[in-house]
Amino acid sequence: MSEVDDLIAGRYRLRAMLGRGAMGVVWQAVDQRLHRTVALKQLSQLNVDPQHAEQARQRAMREGRIAARLHHPNAVAVHDVEIDNGLPVLIMEYLPSRSLADIIAEYGRLSPDDVAHVGAQVASALSAAHAAGIVHRDVKPANILITDDGTAKLTDFGISHAAGDVALTQTGMFAGTPAYLAPEIALGHRPTPASDIYSFGSTLYAALEGSPPFGDDAANPLALLHVIAAGQVRQPHHAAGLTPVLAAMLNADPAQRLDAGQVTDALRASTTGAPLPPFVEAAAAPWATPESATMPAPGANGPAGTLLDAHPMQHPGPPVQQQVGTNYRARYLAAGVAVAALAVIVLLVSLLSAESPPVAQPAPESETSTPTQTLQPADFKRAALEYYRLLPGQAEQAWQRLAPAMRSSDRGEYLARWQSIRQVVVFSQPRNTGSNNVHIGVELHQSNGSRVREFRQLEFTTDTPRPLITSVALLHRERIPAPEPPEDDKDDKSKEKEKPEGWEAHKGKGDGKEKGEDD
Structure with a gap:
């Protein structure tokens, strides 16, 4: 490496x-x-x-x-x-920026106005790519970069496909991130511009809601693919006026989705407050009715940026003008039912062949009893960010974020260790790697100007109201030396040594400060 x-x-x-x-x-x-x-x-x-x-x-x-x-x-x-x-x-x-994935991880979800502003720019780039015969195949928040002035750029065409090029993907493998794939890709069909639109719609959905339409079960991608193949999108609850646009991008039938140019026009109209073009309503999925667009979210008082308490939308029978995509959608539903039936058969076979019968779970004491709040993956990611934001200046508060077993070590040594660090920067946003594990990348700025980049694995408690860190494992470390002074500075210093005795160099106040910091 x-x-x-x-x-x-x-x-x-x-x-x-x-x-x-x-x-x-x-x-x-x-x-x-x-x-x-x-x-x-x-x-x-x-x-x-x-x-x-x-x-x-x-x-x-x-x-x-x-x-x-x-x-x-x-x-x-x-x-x-x-x-x-x-x-x-x-x-x-090189673009000094942050990815949309990092921004979602930090803020949970973005406002419809911000999403429309970013989305219109990306849609324009995607429209140009499709016009050039390019299918991106991996549109997701991590591949959208946003600068401080709000400029958005689509990146990483590493698994893209251009018309006329030989396909090099190995047989039996798919390209793309499961959580943002279109249903037809999950069923094994070839990527098209329409599947890019679905992935882009899933990306905007995640920015508005805090998670993709079908969740993000990174630990079990095959199960996630089965859910995506069924095509049952959870209704968004924070999209406001963008709800019909999302519905038109996430239509289960690829032939009914908007193209990238239409998405660009719709999002630009949203940024200016103009009415949405009529083709948006024509392509919208059944759940994007005016009534459903304003429905309050179940559990709206819960943590921002999660859909863990939302329920799947119950789809009413489609109106006459929407019957075109019904047969296509029915195939996805049939595929999902087949997958579920296969899973049940496998489960029954495994239970019948087990050495001992399964133990029945006790019934709940009362239907009206209040369940204990369960920590969710998003809670652990948020806890990891909050912990490193406290460091190094608020090390005492960070110490309280450790589990009792971790606090059994020397508190004075812990505080002294962080006093030697000038700044802590999270350069790789936290991501869940297990039920209560989080992977994160932090950069430690030393007082001598050097930096240390570390990838860490944090494990959290699951039986406390607030997640506490039970262990911190160092996965990778690299040291970045302090930058050398420019060549001009080196020349100035050498000239200074050559000055005759009696020549007085008048140093400014800033030079003395830098010398003190270096010492």
């Missing part, structure tokens, strides 16, 4: 890791030939088989060709494709 300060392809100097995923690592790097900062995507060496390595190289070159076709202000530009140590490296535009 590459490290900070490595030189890639004889040209790109690595400066800091920006993110890590299943397909590889993204670095901030400096192009030493053009003296500009770039983002460098380095694919992981997952298989040493020469055939698979060659496929990876072809896929990277294909990605470069695809990206070269797309020139749009709301799409991240790709500058170059290189081969380094036999592995593909993609050189992209």
Whole structure:
């Protein structure tokens, strides 16, 4: 694996890791030939088989060709494709930004106005991509970058497909993130621009509601695919005027969905307060009626950004003008029923073949008794963020976020350790990796200017009203040295030493402060 300060392809100097995923690592790097900062995507060496390595190289070159076709202000530009140590490296535009996934993780959900503003920009880029014959295939919050001024850009066409290119995905594998796939993709159909629209609609849904339409069961992706294949979208409760737009993007029938250009027009109309175009209502799914758009959310007083207390929408019989998509939707429902029946059969066989009969669960004491509040995955992610936001300045409060077993260690040592840290930055937003485990990336800024980046696994209690940390495991650590002073500063210092005796250097107040900090 590459490290900070490595030189890639004889040209790109690595400066800091920006993110890590299943397909590889993204670095901030400096192009030493053009003296500009770039983002460098380095694919992981997952298989040493020469055939698979060659496929990876072809896929990277294909990605470069695809990206070269797309020139749009709301799409991240790709500058170059290189081969380094036999592995593909993609050189992209560096955009100081945060992903929409990180923003959702921090704030829970966004306002309809903010979602419309971001969505209109991304829809415009997606429309240009589809016009160029490109299907993105992995539209999701993590692939939408947002700058401080609100500019949104669609990125990572790494698994995209362009018309005329040879498909390189291996048989039996699907490309994309399960939680944002369209129902037809979950059933094994080929990706199309319409499936991009469904994934984009799921992305906007997650930004408005705090979670995707079918949840995000990362621990059991096959079960999630079965739910998606059934096509039963949970009705949004915070979308307000965007509810009909979501319904038209999440229509179970691909032929009935809006195209990217129509989505752009609808979202732009929403940002200006203009009436939605008539084609939105024509494509909307049955639950997007004016009555349902204003229905209060069940459990609306619960935690922001979760749909854990919402109930599936009971779909009434579709009106006459919506009968076109009924047969298509019925196939999804039939597939879901078949999957559920198969699961029941497997369960019965396993129970009959067990060595001992299952133990019956006791009946609840009372139908009207108040159940104990159960902690949810979103609670653990929120607790991880809150813990590191307290550090290092509020280490005493952070200490109280540890479980009693963790607080049995020396409190003074804990506080002293965090006093040596100048700042803590969460560079990789928390994500659930188990029922009560959270993976998070933090950057510790040392007083000498160096930084330490760590990926940590936090485990939380499940039997307390507020999540408490029971263990912290260090998964990966890398040190980023303090930046060297510019060459001009070095020249100035050498000239200062050459001054004759009696020459007085008048240093400003700021220089003394910096010296004190370095000491």
